[in-house]
Amino acid sequence: MSRRVNVVGAGIVGLSIAHDLALRGNAVTVIADRSAGESVSGVAAAVWFPYRSGASPSLMAWLLGARKRFEQLATDCAAGVDLREGIVVERHMGADRSWTEVVPHHQEATADELPSEAVAGVRATVPVISMPHYLPWLEKRCASLGVRFVDRTVASVDDVAGDADLVVVAAGMGSGVLLNDDSMFPVQGQIVRLANPGITEWITDVDNPAGLTYIVPRREDIVCGGVAQVGSWVTEPVAEVEQAILRRVVSLMPALAGLPILSRATGLRPARDTIRLEHVDGYPVPVIACYGHGGAGVTLSWGCAEAVADLADQT
Template sequence: MVAGRVSVLGAGVMGLSTAHELALRGHSVTVIADRTAEASVSGVAAALWFPHRSGASPFLVPWLLAARRRFEQLAADRGTGVDLRPGTVVERSADADRSWTEAVPKYREATADELPPGAVAGVRAVLPVISMPHYLPWLRARCAALGVRFATRTVGRVDDLAGGAGRAGGTDLVVVAAGMRSGDLLDDDSVYPVRGQVLRLPDPGITEWITDEDHPGGLAYVVPRRGEVVCGGTGEIGSWDTAPDAGTEREILRRVCALVPALAGRPVLSRAVGLRPARDAIRLEHVPGHALPVIACYGHGGAGITLSWGCAQAVADLADRI
Protein backbone atom coordinates (compact mmCIF):
# COMPACT_ATOMS: atom_id res chain seq x y z
CA MET A 1 0.00 0.00 0.00
CA VAL A 2 1.32 3.43 -0.86
CA ALA A 3 1.42 5.82 2.06
CA GLY A 4 -2.13 5.95 3.36
CA ARG A 5 -4.36 6.47 6.36
CA VAL A 6 -4.02 3.77 9.01
CA SER A 7 -6.03 3.28 12.18
CA VAL A 8 -4.25 1.22 14.83
CA LEU A 9 -6.63 -0.23 17.42
CA GLY A 10 -4.83 -0.51 20.75
CA ALA A 11 -2.51 1.85 22.61
CA GLY A 12 -0.44 -0.75 24.45
CA VAL A 13 3.17 -1.39 23.58
CA MET A 14 2.26 -3.43 20.49
CA GLY A 15 -0.09 -0.77 19.16
CA LEU A 16 2.36 2.07 19.81
CA SER A 17 5.31 0.19 18.31
CA THR A 18 3.26 -0.62 15.23
CA ALA A 19 2.09 2.98 14.88
CA HIS A 20 5.71 4.10 15.13
CA GLU A 21 6.89 1.79 12.34
CA LEU A 22 3.98 2.68 10.05
CA ALA A 23 4.57 6.39 10.58
CA LEU A 24 8.26 5.94 9.77
CA ARG A 25 7.20 4.58 6.39
CA GLY A 26 5.13 7.63 5.62
CA HIS A 27 1.65 6.49 6.62
CA SER A 28 -0.77 8.84 8.33
CA VAL A 29 -1.50 6.98 11.56
CA THR A 30 -4.16 7.33 14.24
CA VAL A 31 -4.06 5.21 17.39
CA ILE A 32 -7.55 4.50 18.69
CA ALA A 33 -8.05 3.08 22.18
CA ASP A 34 -10.28 3.34 25.21
CA ARG A 35 -7.36 3.36 27.63
CA THR A 36 -3.75 4.46 27.83
CA ALA A 37 -0.77 2.14 27.59
CA GLU A 38 -0.15 2.62 31.31
CA ALA A 39 -3.66 1.33 32.05
CA SER A 40 -3.21 -1.74 29.84
CA VAL A 41 -1.34 -4.96 30.54
CA SER A 42 1.76 -3.21 29.14
CA GLY A 43 1.83 -1.05 32.27
CA VAL A 44 1.89 -4.12 34.52
CA ALA A 45 4.62 -6.08 32.75
CA ALA A 46 8.01 -6.65 34.36
CA ALA A 47 9.32 -6.13 30.82
CA LEU A 48 12.36 -8.34 30.68
CA TRP A 49 13.10 -9.24 27.05
CA PHE A 50 12.23 -12.93 27.24
CA PRO A 51 9.52 -14.88 25.38
CA HIS A 52 7.48 -15.89 28.40
CA ARG A 53 4.68 -18.21 27.22
CA SER A 54 4.31 -16.58 23.85
CA GLY A 55 2.07 -18.00 21.19
CA ALA A 56 3.69 -20.16 18.52
CA SER A 57 4.83 -18.83 15.16
CA PRO A 58 7.36 -19.95 12.53
CA PHE A 59 8.61 -16.36 12.58
CA LEU A 60 9.14 -16.21 16.34
CA VAL A 61 12.95 -16.17 16.28
CA PRO A 62 13.24 -13.47 13.58
CA TRP A 63 10.76 -11.30 15.49
CA LEU A 64 12.67 -11.86 18.72
CA LEU A 65 15.94 -11.01 17.02
CA ALA A 66 14.62 -7.80 15.48
CA ALA A 67 13.10 -6.65 18.77
CA ARG A 68 16.21 -7.43 20.80
CA ARG A 69 18.38 -5.49 18.38
CA ARG A 70 16.09 -2.48 18.57
CA PHE A 71 16.00 -2.53 22.37
CA GLU A 72 19.79 -2.77 22.48
CA GLN A 73 19.98 0.31 20.26
CA LEU A 74 17.54 2.13 22.51
CA ALA A 75 19.59 1.24 25.59
CA ALA A 76 22.26 3.66 24.35
CA ASP A 77 19.84 6.49 25.24
CA ARG A 78 19.00 6.50 28.94
CA GLY A 79 15.90 8.56 28.26
CA THR A 80 14.19 5.54 26.68
CA GLY A 81 14.04 3.61 29.95
CA VAL A 82 15.82 0.61 28.42
CA ASP A 83 18.80 -0.96 30.21
CA LEU A 84 20.92 -4.03 29.52
CA ARG A 85 21.21 -6.26 32.59
CA PRO A 86 22.73 -9.68 33.26
CA GLY A 87 20.65 -12.47 34.68
CA THR A 88 19.69 -16.12 34.79
CA VAL A 89 16.99 -18.23 33.18
CA VAL A 90 16.51 -21.16 35.56
CA GLU A 91 15.77 -24.60 34.07
CA ARG A 92 14.27 -27.44 36.11
CA SER A 93 14.06 -30.07 33.38
CA ALA A 94 16.67 -31.55 31.07
CA ASP A 95 14.56 -30.81 27.98
CA ALA A 96 13.93 -27.11 28.66
CA ASP A 97 13.19 -25.08 25.53
CA ARG A 98 16.20 -22.99 24.54
CA SER A 99 15.03 -21.97 21.10
CA TRP A 100 14.94 -18.34 22.29
CA THR A 101 18.73 -18.33 22.53
CA GLU A 102 18.86 -18.31 18.72
CA ALA A 103 18.03 -14.61 19.03
CA VAL A 104 20.78 -13.95 21.61
CA PRO A 105 24.35 -13.47 20.37
CA LYS A 106 26.09 -14.31 23.63
CA TYR A 107 25.03 -16.57 26.47
CA ARG A 108 26.59 -19.26 28.62
CA GLU A 109 25.69 -22.13 30.92
CA ALA A 110 24.94 -21.12 34.46
CA THR A 111 27.24 -22.64 37.06
CA ALA A 112 25.88 -24.60 40.02
CA ASP A 113 26.44 -21.71 42.42
CA GLU A 114 24.39 -19.42 40.17
CA LEU A 115 21.29 -21.64 40.37
CA PRO A 116 18.67 -22.16 43.09
CA PRO A 117 18.12 -25.56 44.74
CA GLY A 118 16.37 -28.03 42.46
CA ALA A 119 17.52 -26.47 39.22
CA VAL A 120 19.17 -28.82 36.74
CA ALA A 121 20.65 -26.13 34.49
CA GLY A 122 20.31 -22.51 33.46
CA VAL A 123 21.27 -19.88 30.94
CA ARG A 124 23.20 -16.72 31.74
CA ALA A 125 22.75 -13.74 29.40
CA VAL A 126 22.68 -9.97 29.23
CA LEU A 127 19.21 -8.94 28.06
CA PRO A 128 17.17 -5.74 27.74
CA VAL A 129 15.09 -4.72 30.74
CA ILE A 130 12.51 -2.05 29.97
CA SER A 131 11.37 0.30 32.72
CA MET A 132 7.77 0.77 31.61
CA PRO A 133 7.08 3.97 33.63
CA HIS A 134 9.84 5.58 31.53
CA TYR A 135 9.50 3.67 28.27
CA LEU A 136 5.77 4.07 27.60
CA PRO A 137 5.77 7.91 27.79
CA TRP A 138 8.93 7.96 25.66
CA LEU A 139 7.35 5.69 23.02
CA ARG A 140 4.16 7.72 22.87
CA ALA A 141 6.17 10.93 22.53
CA ARG A 142 8.20 9.37 19.71
CA CYS A 143 4.98 8.45 17.93
CA ALA A 144 3.62 11.95 18.36
CA ALA A 145 6.86 13.42 16.98
CA LEU A 146 6.31 11.30 13.85
CA GLY A 147 2.84 12.75 13.43
CA VAL A 148 0.82 9.92 14.97
CA ARG A 149 -2.54 11.10 16.29
CA PHE A 150 -4.41 9.65 19.26
CA ALA A 151 -8.15 9.19 19.67
CA THR A 152 -9.84 8.00 22.86
CA ARG A 153 -12.91 5.95 22.02
CA THR A 154 -14.27 2.42 22.09
CA VAL A 155 -14.61 0.56 18.80
CA GLY A 156 -17.04 -2.35 18.81
CA ARG A 157 -16.04 -3.98 15.52
CA VAL A 158 -13.45 -3.13 12.89
CA ASP A 159 -16.14 -2.48 10.29
CA ASP A 160 -17.34 0.43 12.41
CA LEU A 161 -14.34 2.35 11.05
CA ALA A 162 -15.51 2.08 7.46
CA GLY A 163 -17.71 5.13 7.95
CA GLY A 164 -14.80 7.51 8.43
CA ALA A 165 -13.13 7.08 11.86
CA GLY A 166 -9.45 7.66 12.43
CA ARG A 167 -8.74 10.88 10.54
CA ALA A 168 -11.06 13.14 8.65
CA GLY A 169 -11.67 11.57 5.27
CA GLY A 170 -11.63 7.96 6.48
CA THR A 171 -9.26 5.09 6.97
CA ASP A 172 -7.52 2.98 4.33
CA LEU A 173 -6.25 0.23 6.65
CA VAL A 174 -7.01 -1.03 10.16
CA VAL A 175 -4.46 -2.77 12.37
CA VAL A 176 -5.91 -4.71 15.28
CA ALA A 177 -3.36 -4.73 18.11
CA ALA A 178 -5.74 -4.37 21.02
CA GLY A 179 -4.59 -7.16 23.33
CA MET A 180 -7.50 -8.97 24.97
CA ARG A 181 -10.04 -6.95 22.98
CA SER A 182 -8.63 -8.11 19.65
CA GLY A 183 -10.68 -11.27 19.58
CA ASP A 184 -13.95 -9.39 20.07
CA LEU A 185 -13.08 -6.95 17.31
CA LEU A 186 -12.54 -9.78 14.83
CA ASP A 187 -14.98 -12.42 16.13
CA ASP A 188 -12.01 -14.59 17.11
CA ASP A 189 -12.85 -16.72 20.14
CA SER A 190 -9.37 -18.27 20.30
CA VAL A 191 -7.96 -15.47 22.48
CA TYR A 192 -7.87 -16.18 26.21
CA PRO A 193 -6.45 -14.39 29.26
CA VAL A 194 -3.48 -15.52 31.30
CA ARG A 195 -3.67 -13.68 34.60
CA GLY A 196 -0.42 -12.24 35.90
CA GLN A 197 -0.08 -10.78 39.38
CA VAL A 198 2.98 -8.72 40.31
CA LEU A 199 4.23 -6.49 43.08
CA ARG A 200 6.91 -3.85 43.17
CA LEU A 201 9.49 -3.50 45.94
CA PRO A 202 12.12 -0.82 46.52
CA ASP A 203 15.44 -1.87 45.01
CA PRO A 204 17.95 -2.93 47.70
CA GLY A 205 20.75 -2.73 45.15
CA ILE A 206 20.00 -5.76 42.98
CA THR A 207 21.63 -5.61 39.57
CA GLU A 208 20.61 -8.96 38.07
CA TRP A 209 17.29 -10.49 37.05
CA ILE A 210 16.23 -14.10 37.48
CA THR A 211 13.29 -16.00 36.03
CA ASP A 212 12.19 -19.45 37.20
CA GLU A 213 9.14 -20.49 35.16
CA ASP A 214 8.96 -24.03 36.55
CA HIS A 215 9.52 -23.21 40.22
CA PRO A 216 7.72 -25.93 42.22
CA GLY A 217 5.74 -23.29 44.11
CA GLY A 218 4.68 -21.48 40.94
CA LEU A 219 6.06 -18.98 38.47
CA ALA A 220 8.78 -16.81 40.00
CA TYR A 221 10.78 -13.90 38.61
CA VAL A 222 12.68 -10.92 39.94
CA VAL A 223 13.40 -8.04 37.57
CA PRO A 224 15.26 -4.98 38.89
CA ARG A 225 14.39 -1.75 37.12
CA ARG A 226 15.18 1.86 37.87
CA GLY A 227 14.58 2.31 41.58
CA GLU A 228 12.28 -0.68 41.92
CA VAL A 229 12.14 -4.45 41.60
CA VAL A 230 9.21 -6.13 39.87
CA CYS A 231 8.40 -9.50 41.41
CA GLY A 232 6.01 -12.13 40.16
CA GLY A 233 4.11 -13.94 39.42
CA THR A 234 1.23 -16.04 38.23
CA GLY A 235 0.10 -17.61 34.98
CA GLU A 236 -3.56 -18.41 35.56
CA ILE A 237 -5.04 -19.49 32.24
CA GLY A 238 -8.62 -18.36 31.69
CA SER A 239 -8.86 -16.10 34.74
CA TRP A 240 -10.41 -12.66 34.19
CA ASP A 241 -9.87 -11.51 37.79
CA THR A 242 -8.00 -8.20 37.79
CA ALA A 243 -7.97 -7.68 41.57
CA PRO A 244 -4.71 -8.49 43.41
CA ASP A 245 -5.12 -11.40 45.81
CA ALA A 246 -3.46 -11.13 49.22
CA GLY A 247 -2.80 -14.85 49.55
CA THR A 248 -1.22 -14.99 46.11
CA GLU A 249 0.95 -12.02 47.01
CA ARG A 250 2.26 -13.80 50.10
CA GLU A 251 3.16 -16.82 47.99
CA ILE A 252 4.92 -14.66 45.41
CA LEU A 253 6.93 -12.99 48.16
CA ARG A 254 7.87 -16.35 49.61
CA ARG A 255 9.16 -17.58 46.24
CA VAL A 256 11.06 -14.47 45.22
CA CYS A 257 12.69 -14.01 48.62
CA ALA A 258 13.94 -17.59 48.40
CA LEU A 259 15.47 -16.75 45.02
CA VAL A 260 16.82 -13.34 46.12
CA PRO A 261 17.14 -13.15 49.93
CA ALA A 262 18.01 -9.42 49.77
CA LEU A 263 14.31 -8.77 49.08
CA ALA A 264 13.16 -10.11 52.45
CA GLY A 265 11.41 -7.50 54.56
CA ARG A 266 11.17 -4.89 51.82
CA PRO A 267 7.88 -2.95 51.80
CA VAL A 268 5.48 -3.35 48.90
CA LEU A 269 5.40 -0.17 46.83
CA SER A 270 2.52 -1.25 44.61
CA ARG A 271 0.69 -4.29 43.34
CA ALA A 272 -1.11 -4.99 40.08
CA VAL A 273 -2.74 -7.62 37.89
CA GLY A 274 -2.58 -7.82 34.11
CA LEU A 275 -4.32 -10.13 31.66
CA ARG A 276 -1.88 -11.41 29.08
CA PRO A 277 -3.63 -11.77 25.71
CA ALA A 278 -2.82 -15.37 24.80
CA ARG A 279 -3.53 -17.53 21.79
CA ASP A 280 -2.12 -20.90 20.78
CA ALA A 281 -0.56 -19.18 17.75
CA ILE A 282 0.30 -15.52 17.35
CA ARG A 283 -1.98 -13.97 14.75
CA LEU A 284 -0.14 -11.61 12.43
CA GLU A 285 -1.79 -11.65 9.03
CA HIS A 286 -4.10 -9.91 6.62
CA VAL A 287 -7.72 -10.64 7.58
CA PRO A 288 -10.08 -10.72 4.56
CA GLY A 289 -13.83 -10.26 4.57
CA HIS A 290 -14.10 -6.79 6.07
CA ALA A 291 -15.23 -3.44 4.73
CA LEU A 292 -11.64 -2.21 5.02
CA PRO A 293 -8.29 -3.97 4.69
CA VAL A 294 -7.41 -5.37 8.13
CA ILE A 295 -4.17 -6.67 9.62
CA ALA A 296 -4.28 -8.67 12.87
CA CYS A 297 -1.41 -8.48 15.36
CA TYR A 298 -2.23 -10.16 18.66
CA GLY A 299 -1.96 -13.31 20.75
CA HIS A 300 1.55 -12.67 22.10
CA GLY A 301 0.84 -13.97 25.60
CA GLY A 302 3.51 -12.84 28.02
CA ALA A 303 5.88 -11.73 25.24
CA GLY A 304 4.20 -8.66 23.82
CA ILE A 305 6.99 -6.28 24.80
CA THR A 306 9.63 -8.86 23.93
CA LEU A 307 8.24 -9.23 20.40
CA SER A 308 6.98 -5.68 19.93
CA TRP A 309 9.48 -4.19 17.49
CA GLY A 310 9.80 -7.38 15.48
CA CYS A 311 6.05 -7.72 15.03
CA ALA A 312 5.66 -4.01 14.37
CA GLN A 313 8.13 -4.25 11.51
CA ALA A 314 6.29 -7.32 10.18
CA VAL A 315 2.98 -5.41 10.22
CA ALA A 316 4.57 -2.52 8.34
CA ASP A 317 5.98 -4.96 5.77
CA LEU A 318 2.54 -6.53 5.35
CA ALA A 319 0.93 -3.11 4.97
CA ASP A 320 3.36 -2.34 2.14
CA ARG A 321 2.04 -5.36 0.26
CA ILE A 322 -1.67 -4.61 0.60
Protein backbone atom coordinates in the same frame (compact mmCIF):
# COMPACT_ATOMS: atom_id res chain seq x y z
CA MET B 1 2.21 7.93 -0.90
CA SER B 2 0.84 8.68 2.58
CA ARG B 3 -2.00 6.34 3.53
CA ARG B 4 -4.42 6.83 6.39
CA VAL B 5 -3.99 3.98 8.89
CA ASN B 6 -6.19 3.48 11.94
CA VAL B 7 -4.52 1.34 14.63
CA VAL B 8 -6.91 0.00 17.29
CA GLY B 9 -4.97 -0.42 20.55
CA ALA B 10 -2.48 1.76 22.41
CA GLY B 11 -0.64 -0.98 24.34
CA ILE B 12 2.97 -1.88 23.62
CA VAL B 13 1.94 -3.71 20.44
CA GLY B 14 -0.28 -0.95 19.00
CA LEU B 15 2.22 1.81 19.85
CA SER B 16 5.18 -0.02 18.31
CA ILE B 17 3.17 -0.67 15.13
CA ALA B 18 1.99 2.95 14.99
CA HIS B 19 5.60 4.09 15.38
CA ASP B 20 6.91 1.99 12.51
CA LEU B 21 3.99 2.78 10.19
CA ALA B 22 4.48 6.51 10.83
CA LEU B 23 8.23 6.13 10.26
CA ARG B 24 7.40 4.73 6.81
CA GLY B 25 5.34 7.79 5.92
CA ASN B 26 1.80 6.69 6.78
CA ALA B 27 -0.68 9.05 8.45
CA VAL B 28 -1.44 7.05 11.59
CA THR B 29 -4.24 7.41 14.14
CA VAL B 30 -4.22 5.25 17.29
CA ILE B 31 -7.71 4.64 18.67
CA ALA B 32 -7.97 3.11 22.15
CA ASP B 33 -10.01 3.28 25.32
CA ARG B 34 -6.98 2.87 27.61
CA SER B 35 -3.48 4.32 27.50
CA ALA B 36 -0.55 1.91 27.49
CA GLY B 37 0.12 2.54 31.17
CA GLU B 38 -3.48 1.60 32.02
CA SER B 39 -3.46 -1.54 29.88
CA VAL B 40 -1.82 -4.95 30.37
CA SER B 41 1.36 -3.42 28.97
CA GLY B 42 1.60 -1.25 32.07
CA VAL B 43 1.74 -4.41 34.22
CA ALA B 44 4.50 -6.19 32.25
CA ALA B 45 7.70 -6.86 34.18
CA ALA B 46 9.21 -6.28 31.42
CA VAL B 47 12.18 -8.45 30.60
CA TRP B 48 12.97 -9.60 27.06
CA PHE B 49 12.11 -13.30 27.33
CA PRO B 50 9.64 -15.38 25.27
CA TYR B 51 7.44 -16.56 28.15
CA ARG B 52 4.10 -18.04 27.04
CA SER B 53 4.21 -16.49 23.61
CA GLY B 54 1.94 -18.10 21.07
CA ALA B 55 3.63 -20.24 18.42
CA SER B 56 4.52 -18.87 15.00
CA PRO B 57 6.96 -19.87 12.26
CA SER B 58 8.23 -16.28 12.42
CA LEU B 59 8.79 -16.27 16.19
CA MET B 60 12.59 -16.31 16.06
CA ALA B 61 12.67 -13.51 13.48
CA TRP B 62 10.38 -11.36 15.66
CA LEU B 63 12.45 -12.09 18.77
CA LEU B 64 15.63 -11.15 16.98
CA GLY B 65 14.12 -8.00 15.48
CA ALA B 66 12.83 -6.82 18.84
CA ARG B 67 16.03 -7.58 20.70
CA LYS B 68 18.05 -5.58 18.20
CA ARG B 69 15.70 -2.59 18.36
CA PHE B 70 15.73 -2.60 22.17
CA GLU B 71 19.53 -2.79 22.12
CA GLN B 72 19.62 0.33 19.94
CA LEU B 73 17.23 2.06 22.35
CA ALA B 74 19.45 1.15 25.30
CA THR B 75 21.89 3.78 24.00
CA ASP B 76 19.26 6.49 24.68
CA CYS B 77 18.99 6.82 28.46
CA ALA B 78 15.60 8.57 28.22
CA ALA B 79 13.96 5.49 26.67
CA GLY B 80 14.20 3.47 29.89
CA VAL B 81 15.80 0.40 28.28
CA ASP B 82 18.82 -1.27 29.93
CA LEU B 83 20.81 -4.35 28.98
CA ARG B 84 21.05 -6.48 32.08
CA GLU B 85 22.49 -9.83 33.01
CA GLY B 86 20.35 -12.44 34.64
CA ILE B 87 19.63 -16.13 35.01
CA VAL B 88 17.04 -18.44 33.48
CA VAL B 89 16.62 -21.32 35.95
CA GLU B 90 15.90 -24.74 34.45
CA ARG B 91 14.13 -27.35 36.59
CA HIS B 92 14.16 -30.22 34.09
CA MET B 93 16.58 -31.60 31.53
CA GLY B 94 16.05 -30.59 27.92
CA ALA B 95 14.45 -27.21 28.65
CA ASP B 96 13.75 -25.17 25.50
CA ARG B 97 16.79 -22.98 24.85
CA SER B 98 15.87 -21.97 21.31
CA TRP B 99 15.65 -18.32 22.45
CA THR B 100 19.42 -18.29 23.05
CA GLU B 101 19.94 -18.49 19.26
CA VAL B 102 19.07 -14.79 19.06
CA VAL B 103 20.94 -13.72 22.22
CA PRO B 104 24.65 -13.20 21.55
CA HIS B 105 25.70 -12.91 25.20
CA HIS B 106 24.75 -16.08 27.03
CA GLN B 107 26.56 -18.91 28.79
CA GLU B 108 25.89 -21.89 31.03
CA ALA B 109 25.05 -20.76 34.57
CA THR B 110 27.27 -22.22 37.26
CA ALA B 111 25.86 -24.36 40.08
CA ASP B 112 26.55 -21.67 42.69
CA GLU B 113 24.33 -19.23 40.73
CA LEU B 114 21.34 -21.59 40.77
CA PRO B 115 18.89 -22.83 43.40
CA SER B 116 19.98 -26.23 44.70
CA GLU B 117 17.02 -28.09 43.08
CA ALA B 118 17.73 -26.63 39.60
CA VAL B 119 19.22 -28.99 37.01
CA ALA B 120 20.82 -26.25 34.90
CA GLY B 121 20.43 -22.65 33.83
CA VAL B 122 21.50 -19.96 31.37
CA ARG B 123 23.16 -16.64 32.21
CA ALA B 124 22.24 -14.08 29.55
CA THR B 125 22.31 -10.35 28.84
CA VAL B 126 18.95 -9.13 27.55
CA PRO B 127 16.93 -5.87 27.48
CA VAL B 128 15.02 -4.96 30.63
CA ILE B 129 12.48 -2.25 30.00
CA SER B 130 11.45 0.17 32.75
CA MET B 131 7.86 0.56 31.55
CA PRO B 132 7.05 3.68 33.62
CA HIS B 133 9.77 5.42 31.54
CA TYR B 134 9.42 3.54 28.29
CA LEU B 135 5.68 3.75 27.59
CA PRO B 136 5.43 7.57 27.93
CA TRP B 137 8.66 7.86 25.93
CA LEU B 138 7.19 5.70 23.14
CA GLU B 139 3.93 7.69 23.14
CA LYS B 140 5.91 10.93 22.77
CA ARG B 141 8.07 9.44 20.07
CA CYS B 142 4.92 8.39 18.14
CA ALA B 143 3.44 11.88 18.57
CA SER B 144 6.67 13.43 17.25
CA LEU B 145 6.24 11.29 14.11
CA GLY B 146 2.74 12.74 13.64
CA VAL B 147 0.70 9.89 15.18
CA ARG B 148 -2.69 11.14 16.41
CA PHE B 149 -4.34 9.61 19.49
CA VAL B 150 -8.12 9.20 19.84
CA ASP B 151 -9.59 8.07 23.16
CA ARG B 152 -12.67 5.93 22.49
CA THR B 153 -14.04 2.41 22.53
CA VAL B 154 -14.25 0.77 19.12
CA ALA B 155 -17.40 -1.32 18.73
CA SER B 156 -16.46 -2.98 15.43
CA VAL B 157 -13.86 -2.84 12.69
CA ASP B 158 -16.40 -1.14 10.40
CA ASP B 159 -16.54 1.60 13.03
CA VAL B 160 -12.95 2.63 12.18
CA ALA B 161 -12.83 1.65 8.49
CA GLY B 162 -14.73 4.63 7.07
CA ASP B 163 -11.93 7.21 7.23
CA ALA B 164 -8.99 4.82 6.70
CA ASP B 165 -7.11 3.16 3.84
CA LEU B 166 -5.95 0.43 6.24
CA VAL B 167 -6.97 -0.75 9.72
CA VAL B 168 -4.65 -2.58 12.13
CA VAL B 169 -6.26 -4.43 15.04
CA ALA B 170 -3.72 -4.59 17.90
CA ALA B 171 -6.13 -4.46 20.80
CA GLY B 172 -4.76 -7.21 23.04
CA MET B 173 -7.62 -9.16 24.65
CA GLY B 174 -10.08 -6.82 22.90
CA SER B 175 -8.97 -8.08 19.48
CA GLY B 176 -10.93 -11.33 19.73
CA VAL B 177 -14.25 -9.53 20.07
CA LEU B 178 -13.45 -7.09 17.26
CA LEU B 179 -12.52 -9.85 14.82
CA ASN B 180 -15.00 -12.54 15.97
CA ASP B 181 -12.07 -14.71 17.04
CA ASP B 182 -13.06 -16.94 19.96
CA SER B 183 -9.63 -18.57 20.24
CA MET B 184 -8.26 -15.97 22.66
CA PHE B 185 -7.98 -16.65 26.39
CA PRO B 186 -6.56 -14.73 29.35
CA VAL B 187 -3.53 -15.96 31.29
CA GLN B 188 -3.93 -14.00 34.49
CA GLY B 189 -0.87 -12.65 36.28
CA GLN B 190 -0.18 -10.90 39.56
CA ILE B 191 2.90 -8.91 40.57
CA VAL B 192 4.22 -6.93 43.49
CA ARG B 193 6.71 -4.08 42.99
CA LEU B 194 9.45 -3.54 45.58
CA ALA B 195 11.73 -0.54 46.06
CA ASN B 196 15.03 -1.16 44.28
CA PRO B 197 18.12 -0.47 46.39
CA GLY B 198 20.39 -0.94 43.33
CA ILE B 199 19.87 -4.57 42.31
CA THR B 200 20.31 -5.19 38.57
CA GLU B 201 20.32 -8.98 38.12
CA TRP B 202 17.05 -10.58 36.97
CA ILE B 203 15.93 -14.21 37.49
CA THR B 204 13.19 -16.25 35.82
CA ASP B 205 12.22 -19.59 37.34
CA VAL B 206 9.11 -20.54 35.40
CA ASP B 207 9.01 -24.20 36.45
CA ASN B 208 9.55 -23.55 40.16
CA PRO B 209 7.46 -26.32 41.83
CA ALA B 210 6.11 -23.73 44.29
CA GLY B 211 4.84 -21.60 41.38
CA LEU B 212 6.01 -19.37 38.52
CA THR B 213 8.69 -17.07 39.95
CA TYR B 214 10.53 -14.11 38.46
CA ILE B 215 12.44 -11.10 39.73
CA VAL B 216 12.95 -8.19 37.34
CA PRO B 217 14.90 -5.22 38.75
CA ARG B 218 14.15 -2.05 36.77
CA ARG B 219 15.39 1.49 37.31
CA GLU B 220 13.20 2.40 40.28
CA ASP B 221 11.54 -0.85 41.28
CA ILE B 222 11.84 -4.63 41.29
CA VAL B 223 8.92 -6.48 39.73
CA CYS B 224 8.26 -9.77 41.53
CA GLY B 225 5.94 -12.39 40.16
CA GLY B 226 4.08 -14.30 39.51
CA VAL B 227 1.05 -16.20 38.54
CA ALA B 228 -0.13 -17.70 35.25
CA GLN B 229 -3.78 -18.70 35.66
CA VAL B 230 -5.10 -19.87 32.31
CA GLY B 231 -8.70 -18.74 31.77
CA SER B 232 -8.86 -16.59 34.92
CA TRP B 233 -10.40 -13.11 34.63
CA VAL B 234 -9.45 -12.04 38.19
CA THR B 235 -8.39 -8.40 38.14
CA GLU B 236 -7.86 -7.65 41.85
CA PRO B 237 -4.59 -8.64 43.58
CA VAL B 238 -5.08 -11.44 46.12
CA ALA B 239 -3.19 -10.99 49.42
CA GLU B 240 -2.36 -14.70 49.90
CA VAL B 241 -1.01 -14.90 46.34
CA GLU B 242 1.22 -11.88 47.01
CA GLN B 243 2.55 -13.41 50.24
CA ALA B 244 3.40 -16.62 48.38
CA ILE B 245 5.17 -14.62 45.63
CA LEU B 246 7.21 -12.76 48.26
CA ARG B 247 8.20 -16.04 49.94
CA ARG B 248 9.37 -17.50 46.62
CA VAL B 249 11.35 -14.46 45.48
CA VAL B 250 13.10 -14.07 48.84
CA SER B 251 14.02 -17.73 48.70
CA LEU B 252 15.63 -17.14 45.28
CA MET B 253 17.19 -13.76 46.18
CA PRO B 254 17.49 -13.26 49.95
CA ALA B 255 18.48 -9.57 49.45
CA LEU B 256 14.81 -8.85 48.69
CA ALA B 257 13.71 -9.62 52.26
CA GLY B 258 12.07 -6.63 53.91
CA LEU B 259 12.28 -4.26 50.92
CA PRO B 260 9.37 -1.77 50.93
CA ILE B 261 6.38 -2.67 48.76
CA LEU B 262 5.70 0.16 46.28
CA SER B 263 2.62 -1.19 44.51
CA ARG B 264 0.86 -4.30 43.28
CA ALA B 265 -1.06 -5.18 40.12
CA THR B 266 -2.74 -7.88 38.08
CA GLY B 267 -2.98 -8.26 34.31
CA LEU B 268 -4.59 -10.57 31.78
CA ARG B 269 -1.99 -11.75 29.28
CA PRO B 270 -3.76 -11.77 25.88
CA ALA B 271 -3.11 -15.37 24.87
CA ARG B 272 -3.79 -17.56 21.88
CA ASP B 273 -2.19 -20.83 20.75
CA THR B 274 -0.69 -18.95 17.81
CA ILE B 275 0.09 -15.26 17.52
CA ARG B 276 -2.16 -13.78 14.85
CA LEU B 277 -0.26 -11.50 12.47
CA GLU B 278 -1.92 -11.55 9.07
CA HIS B 279 -4.38 -9.91 6.68
CA VAL B 280 -8.03 -10.42 7.60
CA ASP B 281 -10.53 -10.59 4.73
CA GLY B 282 -14.14 -9.48 4.64
CA TYR B 283 -13.93 -5.76 5.38
CA PRO B 284 -14.40 -2.73 3.11
CA VAL B 285 -10.72 -1.75 3.62
CA PRO B 286 -7.63 -3.93 4.14
CA VAL B 287 -7.31 -5.11 7.77
CA ILE B 288 -4.19 -6.49 9.48
CA ALA B 289 -4.45 -8.36 12.80
CA CYS B 290 -1.60 -8.39 15.34
CA TYR B 291 -2.47 -9.91 18.71
CA GLY B 292 -2.19 -12.94 20.98
CA HIS B 293 1.30 -12.23 22.35
CA GLY B 294 0.57 -13.83 25.73
CA GLY B 295 3.42 -13.25 28.17
CA ALA B 296 5.80 -11.87 25.56
CA GLY B 297 4.18 -8.77 24.07
CA VAL B 298 7.09 -6.55 25.06
CA THR B 299 9.65 -9.13 23.97
CA LEU B 300 8.09 -9.39 20.50
CA SER B 301 6.86 -5.81 20.10
CA TRP B 302 9.36 -4.35 17.63
CA GLY B 303 9.71 -7.58 15.66
CA CYS B 304 5.95 -7.73 15.13
CA ALA B 305 5.77 -4.00 14.39
CA GLU B 306 8.31 -4.41 11.59
CA ALA B 307 6.37 -7.40 10.22
CA VAL B 308 3.10 -5.43 10.24
CA ALA B 309 4.78 -2.48 8.50
CA ASP B 310 6.14 -4.88 5.84
CA LEU B 311 2.65 -6.37 5.34
CA ALA B 312 1.19 -2.86 5.09
CA ASP B 313 3.77 -1.91 2.45
CA GLN B 314 2.66 -4.91 0.37
CA THR B 315 -1.03 -4.00 0.73
